[in-house]
Amino acid sequence: MSEEPVFDTQGVVKKFMYVNRRAPYGTIYPLEILESVLVAAAFEQDTSVAFLDDGVFQIKKGQDPKELGMKNFSPTFRALAGYDVEKLYVEKESMDARGLKVDDFVVKVRVVSAAELAKLMAEQDILITG
Amino acid sequence: MLHTVNKSPFERNTLDSCLRLAVPGSAILLIEDGVYAALAGTAQTAKVEAAAKTHEIYVLGPDLKARGFEESRLIGGVKVVDYGGFVDLAVAKGTVNSWL
Numbered sequence: 001m002s003e004e005p006v007f008d009t010q011g012v013v014k015k016f017m018y019v020n021r022r023a024p025y026g027t028i029y030p031l032e033i034l035e036s037v038l039v040a041a042a043f044e045q046d047t048s049v050a051f052l053d054d055g056v057f058q059i060k061k062g063q064d065p066k067e068l069g070m071k072n073f074s075p076t077f078r079a080l081a082g083y084d085v086e087k088l089y090v091e092k093e094s095m096d097a098r099g100l101k102v103d104d105f106v107v108k109v110r111v112v113s114a115a116e117l118a119k120l121m122a123e124q125d126i127l128i129t130g
Numbered sequence: 131m132l133h134t135v136n137k138s139p140f141e142r143n144t145l146d147s148c149l150r151l152a153v154p155g156s157a158i159l160l161i162e163d164g165v166y167a168a169l170a171g172t173a174q175t176a177k178v179e180a181a182a183k184t185h186e187i188y189v190l191g192p193d194l195k196a197r198g199f200e201e202s203r204l205i206g207g208v209k210v211v212d213y214g215g216f217v218d219l220a221v222a223k224g225t226v227n228s229w230l
Contacts, residue, residue, distance in 0.1 A: 023138050023141075023163045023166065023197070024196075024197065025162070025163075025193075025197065026136075026137075026138065026162050026163035053140065053141065054138050054140050054141050054163070054166070057197060057198075060197060060198035060199070061198055062198035062199075062200070063196060063197060063198040064195050064196060064198070065195075065196035065197075066196075067192035067195065067196065068192060068193070068196050070196065074198075096173075097140065097172060097173040098140065098166070098169070098172050098173070099169055099170065099171030099172040099175070099203075
């Protein structure tokens, strides 16, 4: 008879980074990633969120998808601080290519170069990219 | 002919294919994530500005509004249409080519 596996996860904290690469509304990826971020936060993991490529459009101010029959999920990024998710990064190269400035974003972010973001990614235990 | 493009020009080459094959004088309507191609001051702006000299370029208003951009951020000469305007264009231009 095989023994029951034992999972002792109490107090285990890993470094999770969620990497957003897609524009909002065109696909379901951004919403699914955001839900995962909230799960990691609920389990009190060391969670950070990065925005690069078209992912930087997810935090553009003034989104209003009512006429598309969709929900504006961008305010949720502002609520992340309440879950102790305070490490939000935007890759500068992606932001510049899209003509965006920090004032365009709904939430306070740290703008980092691709090289800096690569270093942050290398420090993670878990990366979830979509 | 009316061409519609629904993919972000930063992520896919759909717009490039459309611009390569759309004859001068035809209309191009940017919808869904395609609306990002209509923005001024981006890495894609120059090619769309060039296309606007030979083609009519339109952008679907509700998709632009959903993504948080006002008309003031658009490339000059790009016209905003609503869903009714989309239908009018489809009727007026005869054939619709949806670049997916």
